[in-house]
Amino acid sequence: xxxAILNGLGGLIAGFANLELSNVIMILIGFLLLYxxxxxxxxxxxxxxxxxxxxxxxxxxxxxxxxxxxxKTIYDFGIITELFPLLIFIGVGAMTDFGPVLANPYTFxxxxxxxxxxxxxxxxxxxxxxxxxxxGLDFLxxxxxxxxxxxxxxxxxxxxxxxxxxxxxxxxxxxxxVAAYSYMSLVPLLxxxxxxxxxxxxxxxxxxxxxxxxxxxxxxxxxxxVITILGGLIAPKGLPLxxxxxxxxxxxxxxxxxxxxxxxxxEIANIVTLxxxxxxxxxxxxxxxxxxxxxxxxxxxxxxxxxxxxxxVLLGKFLCFIxxxxxxxxxxxxxxxxxxxxxRVAQKEGFKYNKKNYLLMHAMGANxxxxxxxxxxxxxxxxxxxxMGII
Amino acid sequence: xxxxxxxxxxxxxxxxxxxxxxxxxxLLMSLLKRIFPYKEEKEGGQK
Numbered sequence: 001x002x003x004a005i006l007n008g009l010g011g012l013i014a015g016f017a018n019l020e021l022s023n024v025i026m027i028l029i030g031f032l033l034l035y036x037x038x039x040x041x042x043x044x045x046x047x048x049x050x051x052x053x054x055x056x057x058x059x060x061x062x063x064x065x066x067x068x069x070x071x072k073t074i075y076d077f078g079i080i081t082e083l084f085p086l087l088i089f090i091g092v093g094a095m096t097d098f099g100p101v102l103a104n105p106y107t108f109x110x111x112x113x114x115x116x117x118x119x120x121x122x123x124x125x126x127x128x129x130x131x132x133x134x135x136g137l138d139f140l141x142x143x144x145x146x147x148x149x150x151x152x153x154x155x156x157x158x159x160x161x162x163x164x165x166x167x168x169x170x171x172x173x174x175x176x177x178v179a180a181y182s183y184m185s186l187v188p189l190l191x192x193x194x195x196x197x198x199x200x201x202x203x204x205x206x207x208x209x210x211x212x213x214x215x216x217x218x219x220x221x222x223x224x225x226v227i228t229i230l231g232g233l234i235a236p237k238g239l240p241l242x243x244x245x246x247x248x249x250x251x252x253x254x255x256x257x258x259x260x261x262x263x264x265x266x267e268i269a270n271i272v273t274l275x276x277x278x279x280x281x282x283x284x285x286x287x288x289x290x291x292x293x294x295x296x297x298x299x300x301x302x303x304x305x306x307x308x309x310x311x312x313v314l315l316g317k318f319l320c321f322i323x324x325x326x327x328x329x330x331x332x333x334x335x336x337x338x339x340x341x342x343x344r345v346a347q348k349e350g351f352k353y354n355k356k357n358y359l360l361m362h363a364m365g366a367n368x369x370x371x372x373x374x375x376x377x378x379x380x381x382x383x384x385x386x387x388m389g390i391i
Numbered sequence: 392x393x394x395x396x397x398x399x400x401x402x403x404x405x406x407x408x409x410x411x412x413x414x415x416x417x418l419l420m421s422l423l424k425r426i427f428p429y430k431e432e433k434e435g436g437q438k
Contacts, residue, residue, distance in 0.1 A: 101420075102420055102424065105416075105417040105418070105420040105421045105424070106417060108413040108414070108416050108417035108420070109410070109413060109414060109417060111413055112409045112410040112412075112413035112414070113410070115406070115409050116406060118405070118406075119401055119402045119405045119406045120402065122398060122401050122402070122405075123398040123399065123401070123402050126394040126395070126397060126398040127394070127395075127398065129394055130394045130395065144394075144397055147398070148401075151401075214429040215424065215429060216424075216427045216428060216429045218427040219420070219423045219424055219427045219429075222423055222427070223420065223423070226419055226423065227416060230412075230415065230416060230419065231412065231416075234408070234412050234415075235408075235412070369413065372413065372416070373409065373413055376409055376412050376413060376416075377405070377406075377409040380405055380408040380409045380412060381401065381405050383408075384400070384401060384404050384405055384408065385401075388392070388397075388400065390397075
């Protein structure tokens with residue numbers, strides 16, 4: 001009987017006995033994510049469930065990510081099938097007004113330039129892999145698809161990152177998702193120094209004319225349909241990403257299905273965000289996450305997002321040059337997917353250097369272009385990979 | 392395919408493809424705006 005009592009008591013301390021240092025570190029990281037979300041208001045919708053998921057999955061013996069565990073069930077249902085990021089995209093489409101980019105279609109180009117970080121980082125990751133053998137550093141080894149997944153952090157777009165990672169490098173899902181969402185929330189801190197370094201005072205002070213922002217309803221309705229067909233034909237492998245964001249936008253702009261549009265941007269997006277967050281957190285188990293490789297991925301993600309800003313601003317400078325100073329290059333920094341944060345940063349920086357400067361509408365165009373650009377970059381990347389026979 | 396070839400191809404074709412696709416989208420949207428200008432539609436709506 002005493003033995004039975006001791007065994008029973010042993011069961012109560014088994015959790016503590018099996019707690020590894022990596023679990024403790026991840027529980028602390030979970031706390032940090034919760035702190036950033038709750039106290040610093042950094043992407044709380046995502047960081048709160050991710051942080052809590054990270055804490056849950058690092059409690060030993062709970063079996064949450066084992067077959068039939070409750071987080072594993074959600075993971076298999078929504079992440080492995082790529083369903084969650086796509087459902088989120090319907091909500092994103094329903095929330096986004098593409099009017100500013102339609103009013104100034106040239107801002108699409110800034111949205112493309114803002115994806116530079118994806119491709120340059122991919123190249124950098126592969127270069128690291130090539131030199132890792134000579135250096136004897138195994139944690140710098142990345143397969144081609146892992147390199148693609150790390151590069152995609154530069155999309156600065158959570159659902160796109162999750163979509164690509166869940167297909168091609170599930171082991172990296174946790175680090176790349178955390179990198180994407182964390183750096184997105186740090187855009188107001190990351191971008192201004194780069195914007196300042198790449199532009200002259202004279203360029204930053206350029207006042208842009210207020211353009212007409214009115215776009216006909218017909219154009220707004222045709223936009224998601226035309227983009228889906230065109231984008232799908234160019235990059236069929238990425239059609240799910242593009243089509244879902246465009247479907248959401250069609251729900252919004254058609255004006256005939258307000259209930260569906262509201263459901264997409266509220267109920268569906270909210271429920272999926274919650275489930276997505278805790279399952280991403282659930283991929284952050286200590287033994288998998290606490291590795292030098294994770295730090296490398298976080299560093300590369302940081303570089304990717306900085307390079308996006310570089311790409312956008314450089315194209316902004318080029319447009320400034322060819323229009324003979326009519327375009328303020330600062331709006332190029334808004335050509336990333338962090339919507340509408342990046343546009344606000346461009347407005348704030350422009351206003352800082354010239355109190356008569358109101359860049360917001362132009363920057364919103366670039367920012368909406370960045371939303372499409374990030375999805376299109378991922379779609380193009382997947383289609384090129386398919387064309388090369390890699391996937 | 393070695394890493395350098397793969398990385399360089401992705402950089403050139405990927406970035407180029409993205410720029411080209413969005414440039415085409417930009418032209419198409421400009422075209423749509425011309426075909427369906429805002430003013431005419433507003434007037435149509437008032438009729």
